[in-house]
Amino acid sequence: MAVWDTSVASGLHPDTPLYELASEAALAQEPFRLAAPTVHEIAFGLQRRAEADARFATLLRWFTDLLDAGVVEVLPLSWEAALLAGRLRASQPTPPTGGRARARRSRDPKPERRVAWIADIQIAATAWLAGEDVCTADRDHFEALSDALADLFPGEDRLQVLPPPQPGPS
């Protein structure tokens, strides 16, 4: 099963077809996977809204239960992934600004976007080391990282970048 990046996993919600898809996959003993940095981003996004709006605390509670029940599997950021992520970040310090050209990097992205870019690097490193593809709506980011991985390890298979899953009508 592919690794869902944050752009995809942010759609996990009790009322979405994506959650049904995840539940069915888990019942079939083939849970979808999240990389640990995606869990970080989701928890951060919900927690920082939770104080002002308790509904986000409830959703964070639901998400925590989802993880605890193993509905999605979380790939930890291993030392190997951290090592690889550091090397990738050195070769791609900033996210691409658009299109697929890896030379087109934004020179001075907002700090928040840099944080998101580092998360994407860690997700790509984790997925690639686990031999998994990545499902993402941020195709530009992960295509650039797939190129960077191919440059670092030309003898290995590329990181495959897939579109977000399309749950069937429920």
Next chain:
Amino acid sequence: MATKPKDRSTSAQAPRRAGRRTTLRVPAALESELSLTARRLGATENEALVYLAQVGADAAKRRRAVEKVTARRRRALVGSRAAAAEGLPSPEEAREAILAERR
């Protein structure tokens, strides 16, 4: 007994110690570590075995203590049921909150 009958090269005398006497078989996998430890301590292999058992017991005690702490902290993180009364944000609101920094 821990002392191998054919190898009497370790001549150090084991100090008398209080405690329960026992007889045991030393697993083959431990033999080299046991010999090495006895040489390094200048002690008999029986003494080295007691030393290694103490090292192992200390490690087990530390591991139990760490497991207790990690279990308690995991319960604090995952097991809390404090906030559950409110409704949920819509999927769109949730997505916006999570991806806000990516915009």
